[in-house]
Amino acid sequence: MPRDGAKTKQRIMDAAQAQVLERGFAATSVDAIQEAAGISRGTFFYHFPSKDDLARAVIERYAEEDRGLVNDLMARAESLASDPLQHALIFLGLLEEVFRETGAGEAGCLFASYSYEAGLFDERTDALIIGSIELWRRTLGGKLEAALERHPAKLPDTDPYVLADMAYGVLQGAFIFGRTLSDPSVMVTHVRQFRSFLELLFEVGLPTESTASTVPDALERKSSP
Amino acid sequence: MPRDGAKTKQRIMDAAQAQVLERGFAATSVDAIQEAAGISRGTFFYHFPSKDDLARAVIERYAEEDRGLVNDLMARAESLASDPLQHALIFLGLLEEVFRETGAGEAGCLFASYSYEAGLFDERTDALIIGSIELWRRTLGGKLEAALERHPAKLPDTDPYVLADMAYGVLQGAFIFGRTLSDPSVMVTHVRQFRSFLELLFEVGLPTESTASTVPDALERKSSP
DNA sequence: TATGTTAAACTGACTGGTCAGTATATTACT
DNA sequence: AGTAATATACTGACCAGTCAGTTTAACATA
Incomplete structure (x- = not known):
């Protein structure tokens, strides 16, 4: 199942973009993004050093x-x-x-x-x-x-x-x-x-x-x- | 200094509006509003039951x-x-x-x-x-x-x-x-x-x-x- | 006495961020 | 071929700080 980090990264960005457009960046938590993207909290910070x-x-x-x-x-x-x-x-x-x-x-x-x-x-x-x-x-x-x-x-x-x-x-x-x-x-x-x-x-x-x-x-x- | 609650309320709203236009509502904290309006935290919640x-x-x-x-x-x-x-x-x-x-x-x-x-x-x-x-x-x-x-x-x-x-x-x-x-x-x-x-x-x-x-x-x- | 205001301490939920460890797949060695 | 080594991808618990909101006790004005 694993092995394509680039795809995961895109999924994170997709989820983030959708939520930012709906509630703005500040109100979009890392948890919400991570959940929508179907990954764990740790994976998020593996791909992005910070929000x-x-x-x-x-x-x-x-x-x-x-x-x-x-x-x-x-x-x-x-x-x-x-x-x-x-x-x-x-x-x-x-x-x-x-x-x-x-x-x-x-x-x-x-x-x-x-x-x-x-x-x-x-x-x-x-x-x-x-x-x-x-x-x-x-x-x-x-x-x-x-x-x-x-x-x-x-x-x-x-x-x-x-x-x-x-x-x-x-x-x-x-x-x-x-x-x-x-x-x-x-x-x-x-x-x-x-x-x-x-x-x-x-x-x-x-x-x-x-x-x-x-x-x-x-x-x-x-x-x- | 005190004695006109309506004016204070307007000051709070002025400060809030300015900050919301600059960073959005979610990123505008009650503390920041209260400070910009030059009032105390208690006064904010006296005038507005919630953010x-x-x-x-x-x-x-x-x-x-x-x-x-x-x-x-x-x-x-x-x-x-x-x-x-x-x-x-x-x-x-x-x-x-x-x-x-x-x-x-x-x-x-x-x-x-x-x-x-x-x-x-x-x-x-x-x-x-x-x-x-x-x-x-x-x-x-x-x-x-x-x-x-x-x-x-x-x-x-x-x-x-x-x-x-x-x-x-x-x-x-x-x-x-x-x-x-x-x-x-x-x-x-x-x-x-x-x-x-x-x-x-x-x-x-x-x-x-x-x-x-x-x-x-x-x-x-x-x-x- | 009513209303308006202050200051400070406190709660609990939630935040961004860290970390030690696990799983997977590719490569290197024998 | 079999195994060890390694880089990448991923996990979930945990931490320290911030947030909105509450409470309390005091004080000022009119």
Whole structure:
């Protein structure tokens, strides 16, 4: 039965992440994690020298997944069109798809969870969260900046990076919304609404928005973790 | 020094709220609150039978302030114009003003904080948070619904309540943003951007958005709590 | 005398963390 | 092949400290 420590470690982190999203880090005891993961107390401390080390490991794994998802989605968007504005729009469409399929909107965002317990963590954790914001800015904001150079925006003085920040904010807001109302569909609705706003801003003429698929049928590729 | 129990109670709640926003409720000990409020341990339990009672009192006070602010701002907006769309836009403009003046964007939203520790609280607390969302929906969503009946929206199938929800979400997102980057101006920027989107959606023709004041000069009235 | 406040001592549950020891599987030795 | 050695994975009891909450006795104000 024994012999794969890596798997156990992941199980511990899975259990921890789920509980942190539900009650916060401080209120999640080592005992509760250990029990949920189906291991003993000693095993926990064998894998993690302290509870704080677990906190860091969990958020680092989360940040890495996040990075992977963003990069993957944008790469896919880029392979589906050549115009930067389309890249941005398809990127958001793919994101919408991910939320629709995984229903991740109910769980919430670990960055936000940590942020509301910021006093418990060190600067390294803060840096991870800020890093996630910066990646988003580079990825989506950069595309919108390029889009602005080609397409006229209906609002003058449009700052593409403010748009990107706001998109990130919409996601965060939708997470809280989805959690509070136990309704994962909010995630999808809000992302879609934001994309519609972008289309309006750039005068992309989809005369009837309708409820049809907003992403080319071509992409059946599974979304990453 | 002694003699006003109500004031002491408020001081306790102030200290608690500040600490909860910084590290979350679970990580905020009674001792720490008591020390920050400058009172003794006995006094704390004289005013609050338990820590949970404090939690409820703090969120109830917060919900009441929130309700007061929303109602106040919308009432003021209504006194400044007669069109429901203008009511909605001025409402958001006034909100922007509040955030600009108070710098409340750095602190964060107590609803969100509680939401990310939801497992610790009972249904009454959940109900308060949901109630705040519903008030927002009624207040802003109702206006936008009325606006849609008079003004054509550039996007068909526009649901005014989705717009209202999304505005709430933008606020929540901006709170997290402001906290994480220690930049209260995000609050203002995001609200303004959202309002611009609404103007675009309803084709309100401000040909040059510019940086001029977006709210009539007439209102010097102080914003509520 | 009512209410508000203090200070300190105490309880019991629970916390993060330690530790001595056990089990399992791989490798090394003969 | 058989056995000893070893690194990794895991266990459960235990410890010291912190937590929320209680109790008690005194004191201040109005």
